[in-house]
Amino acid sequence: MKIYNTLTRQKEQFTPAGDAYTIYACGPTVYNYIHIGNARPLCVFDTLRRYLEWRGHKVIFAQNFTDVDDKIINKANEEGVSSLEISERFIGEYWTDAQGMNVREASIHPKVTESMPEIIAMVQQLIERGHAYESAGDVYFSTSSFSGYGKLSHQPLDDLQAGARIMAGEQKREPMDFALWKSAKPGEPAWESPWGLGRPGWHIECSAMTKHHLGDTIDLHCGGQDLIFPHHENEIAQSECCNGVPFARYWMHNGYINVDNVKMSKSLGNFFTVREVAEKYGYEPVRYLLIAAHYRSPLNYSVEVIEQAKAALQRLYTCRDNLDFALQNAAETGETLDLASYRDGFIAAMDDDLNTAGAMGHLYDLVRELNTHMNAASKPSLQAAAELFDELTGVLGLLYNRKETQADDQVNALVAEREQARRDKNWARADEIRAQLTAMGVTIEDTPQGTKIIHNL
Numbered sequence: 001m002k003i004y005n006t007l008t009r010q011k012e013q014f015t016p017a018g019d020a021y022t023i024y025a026c027g028p029t030v031y032n033y034i035h036i037g038n039a040r041p042l043c044v045f046d047t048l049r050r051y052l053e054w055r056g057h058k059v060i061f062a063q064n065f066t067d068v069d070d071k072i073i074n075k076a077n078e079e080g081v082s083s084l085e086i087s088e089r090f091i092g093e094y095w096t097d098a099q100g101m102n103v104r105e106a107s108i109h110p111k112v113t114e115s116m117p118e119i120i121a122m123v124q125q126l127i128e129r130g131h132a133y134e135s136a137g138d139v140y141f142s143t144s145s146f147s148g149y150g151k152l153s154h155q156p157l158d159d160l161q162a163g164a165r166i167m168a169g170e171q172k173r174e175p176m177d178f179a180l181w182k183s184a185k186p187g188e189p190a191w192e193s194p195w196g197l198g199r200p201g202w203h204i205e206c207s208a209m210t211k212h213h214l215g216d217t218i219d220l221h222c223g224g225q226d227l228i229f230p231h232h233e234n235e236i237a238q239s240e241c242c243n244g245v246p247f248a249r250y251w252m253h254n255g256y257i258n259v260d261n262v263k264m265s266k267s268l269g270n271f272f273t274v275r276e277v278a279e280k281y282g283y284e285p286v287r288y289l290l291i292a293a294h295y296r297s298p299l300n301y302s303v304e305v306i307e308q309a310k311a312a313l314q315r316l317y318t319c320r321d322n323l324d325f326a327l328q329n330a331a332e333t334g335e336t337l338d339l340a341s342y343r344d345g346f347i348a349a350m351d352d353d354l355n356t357a358g359a360m361g362h363l364y365d366l367v368r369e370l371n372t373h374m375n376a377a378s379k380p381s382l383q384a385a386a387e388l389f390d391e392l393t394g395v396l397g398l399l400y401n402r403k404e405t406q407a408d409d410q411v412n413a414l415v416a417e418r419e420q421a422r423r424d425k426n427w428a429r430a431d432e433i434r435a436q437l438t439a440m441g442v443t444i445e446d447t448p449q450g451t452k453i454i455h456n457l
Contacts, residue, residue, distance in 0.1 A: 001052075001351045003220075004296060006228065006251040007152055011353055014220075014250060020058035022214045023049065024248075026206060026223035026231070027109070029066040030090040031075045033273040034097055036286065036301060037224065037257045037264055043290040044254050044354070045222050046103045047397055051350050054395050062213050063106040064206060065091055067113050068199055073188050083189050084113070097274045100283030101290075102397045110209040112200065116191050118208040119200045122242055123180045123193075131241040135171035137183030137196045143176040146237045152251060153229040160229075178234055180204045203234035210235075211243065221248035225255055252354075254295045260302050277306065282457055284401055285310040291356045291396060314457050316399060319367045320389060321454045326374040327382050329449045334378035339388050342366040346392050356396065363392050402455065411442055415451050418444075 002011045016022070025045050028038050045061075052059050066072075067087035076083045112119075123139055126132035131145045143149045149157050161176050172179075179201035184190035190197040200208075210218060216239070221232065232251065239247035256263055259270035277286055289309040293299050342362050349358030370385055377385070393399040418433040437444055443454040 001055075002353055003250060003252055004353050006253050007248075009154065012250065016057070016219050017217065017249065020060050021052055021220065022218040023059060023061045023220045023222065024206070024210045024214060024218055025061070025063045025106070025221075026227055027063040027065050028090075028094055029069050029071055030087045030094060031069065031071040032090060033093055033275050035264070035271060035273050036277060036290070039097070039101060039274045039286065040257055040290045040295075040299065041222065041224050041254050042098060042103045043101055043287050043397070044295040044356075045252070047291050047356060047395070048222075048252075048354055049104070050395050050397060051354070054391070055347075059107070060214065061106045062108040062110065062210070064209050065094075065109060065111045066202070066205065067091070067111045068189055069202065077187060087113075093275075097278070097283070100278055101274070101287040102284070102400045103287075108213050110213055112205045112209075113189075115205065115209050115212065116200075118212045119204055120181075120191075120193050122208045122211065122238070123200075123204060125242050126180065126238065129241060131238075132180055133173070134195050135173075137198065138171055138179055139181035139195055140172040140177040141180050141234070141238060141241075142173065143178070143237065144174060146241050148240065149176075149237050150233065152233050152236055155229070178203060178230065180238070203231055204238055206231075207235050207238040207242070207247075210247075211239065216243040216247075217245050218248050220250045220252060222252040223254075225253045228253055252295075255298045258298055258300045261300055264301070272301065281306050281310055282401075284398065284457065285313055287397060288313045292360060294357050295354055310457055313398065315367065316363075316393065317402060317457065318454050319370055320386075320393075320399060320402060322452065323370060323374060323382065323386050323389065325449075325452045326377070327379065327386065330377065330379035330382050332379050335373055335376045335381065337369065337373060337377050337381045337385055339366070339381075339384055342369070343388055343392070346395075350395070359392075359396070363396075366392070401457075411437065411440065411453060415444065415453065419451060 001014045003014045004010070005012045023045070025041060028034050049059050049061050065087070068083060072083050072086050076086045079086070123132060126141065127134065127139065132139055132141050143157065150160055157176065161174070181193060181195055181200060182198050183195070184197035184199070188199065190199055223232065236247050258264060259272065262268065262270055264270055274286060285306055289301070289306055290299070292309060342365060345362035345365070346359045349355040349362060352358065366389065374382060414433050414437055418430050421429040421433065434444060441456045443456055445452040445454065
């Protein structure tokens with residue numbers, strides 16, 4: 001598999017240093033519901049993990065929760081509750097949305113509030129090695145002490161410094177220096193440290209948690225494009241100055257989300273949470289939308305686009321239900337479907353920098369093949385097609401709401417009752433049952449082979 005490495009700005013063969021891929025993904029700051037911009041890296045890198053595991057690789061995947069932050073503190077003060085109450089509430093809401101989009105739990109979900117010893121130890125080491133300094137109870141990282149600063153964002157330090165400022169209340173030496181530890185302020189949570197009561201700066205948390213859970217050098221660090229600078233740039237500086245070795249061998253960043261072709265922003269009012277979209281269209285179309293385009297491309301969200309995603313997803317569900325129906329009626333002999341090309345094409349696309357758009361193209365080629373030939377195909381061939389269909393959609397994390405028609409007792413009972421009503425020429429009752437099934441999200445089609453059941457989104 002080749003991926004585009006943000007650090008080198010080229011596609012590179014993606015291999016683990018050890019017997020497992022070690023991957024760290026920046027998680028949400030838990031002060032509100034996640035928005036669709038937050039959800040894109042969740043779904044994209046969940047798909048990467050699924051794909052690597054499907055190809056037989058072991059993956060250790062860490063994703064943090066930032067559970068102490070200015071935004072959390074402000075929210076807590078607005079509501080008159082503790083920061084912990086806010087963060088735990090929205091971690092719970094995160095799980096509702098993540099599970100709704102079929103995003104799997106990471107191998108490790110570290111929290112900032114549970115990582116203070118590791119954070120404080122890393123800050124102390126940076127001071128001892130001359131890369132950080134204390135100033136009036138705060139601790140700052142000295143960017144000029146790291147010659148590689150700017151290598152991820154590909155900007156020279158001089159250019160970065162040109163636009164930097166020292167804000168009121170900051171006691172740092174240079175404009176580009178950044179906080180590792182902040183002294184305590186009234187109304188804020190604080191922890192004991194060698195520099196007095198305080199809390200960590202934003203960037204140090206990920207460096208400390210990565211080191212503690214995955215080691216000094218990891219295979220891949222990933223997140224949204226907006227994190228390249230300053231967050232990921234600062235993580236590299238801290239980690240490499242502390243540990244003396246490269247921080248991450250590869251970096252992947254997903255593109256921005258636009259809303260009606262304008263970059264999503266709270267200030268513009270074109271801001272949508274996953275919960276808002278899911279309440280109207282369901283969670284699965286959201287996931288589909290977020291992985292349907294190449295992860296590095298900008299993604300446009302609009303009512304038309306999410307409705308198209310839902311319609312495309314329904315096409316997959318319909319094909320899979322048709323395949324179940326064909327299997328019930330298939331003969332042992334018949335046409336043999338050539339399935340290898342679809343699997344090979346899917347793999348080739350995914351191996352080319354996680355090209356989910358191309359992979360979906362091969363999946364829909366398989367759908368067209370099945371729609372054309374499934375009624376004439378042999379039962380063994382259809383069984384193989386069903387297995388492949390489930391494999392490929394499973395790698396993409398799709399069709400997870402599919403109900404097995406064989407196990408859906410209520411639907412099957414109603415279909416049987418309707419068939420009896422039709423035999424009795426009780427057309428009114430047959431129509432009532434069809435309407436009841438439609439309300440349950442089930443479409444039925446009468447065929448010479450029996451009643452075909454299609455589950456709708």
